[in-house]
Amino acid sequence: MDTIRLQKILHEHAVKPTANRIVLLRTLAAAERPLSLAELEQRILTIDKSGVFRTLAVFKEHGLVHVIDDASGARYELCHGHHHGHAVDDDTHVHFFCERCHTTFCLDHIPIPPVDLPEGYEMSTANYVVKGICPNCR
Amino acid sequence: MDTIRLQKILHEHAVKPTANRIVLLRTLAAAERPLSLAELEQRILTIDKSGVFRTLAVFKEHGLVHVIDDASGARYELCHGHHHGHAVDDDTHVHFFCERCHTTFCLDHIPIPPVDLPEGYEMSTANYVVKGICPNCR
């Protein structure tokens, strides 16, 4: 994705467009699946681990990324929704974790089916990960 | 829960009923919510961390517990279903992770709504965790 567009996205989320942030955002935008901190670190040789960590923290705070918790820890993925704040995440979909190859797939055409929460629980986002065997591993 | 009953459960899952396993099973059965490795360690002072870890591994292999992946890592909870093997987990329900107090609640009356997976994906279990603010923290 071109830099101008990436800057625009950062701007829309009120994140100052530093060089590192643009690089990380580009990497996330290009990713075909949610990436772990370690994977991001490997793909971006110009930014230190702690830099990736802290930049992800900024992105989280500003609603640019969601976190997917699967059996391999946290993974990060760009939000595609258009909310610009800390509100309810309107772009959550199902993920699939392969127990054989430990890959997390993004099933982005499958929205998370909502549930009725008991009184008093207030949802901000949801994490739905199906575990099993992926097509490649069967 | 009485020891005889716990032994029976272990037996049904083809797990040899050692002292440690009975203690861990009792602790899990008494838990009101899924517990982390560290929490189990704390509650069971007679078993070492590695013992808890390895016993949980045995329980997982034999379908006695499920693992819930939330923002705080892995948590363990007794299965209530009655399958005795490695088959599809028939007792999965929604959990709620409070972003304020970091407690994971078990909404065991809310079953996980199923989704249609794309061709080739084979599900063994699913993990549905809603994040937000719990009744105590509002």
Place this chain on the structure above:
DNA sequence: GTTCTTGCAAAATATTTGCAAGACG
């Protein structure tokens, strides 16, 4: 100059394994 950002190193956590001793049959 003041504030925000970054890299490096290191601390703090969490997870997992080696190995020898013990329990069980």
Place this chain on the structure above:
DNA sequence: CGTCTTGCAAATATTTTGCAAGAAC
């Protein structure tokens, strides 16, 4: 005995922070 289980210590891996230097305004 031979196999399975356990505790302790230690190795790994992962996540997070301190701090000083650099960039932005």
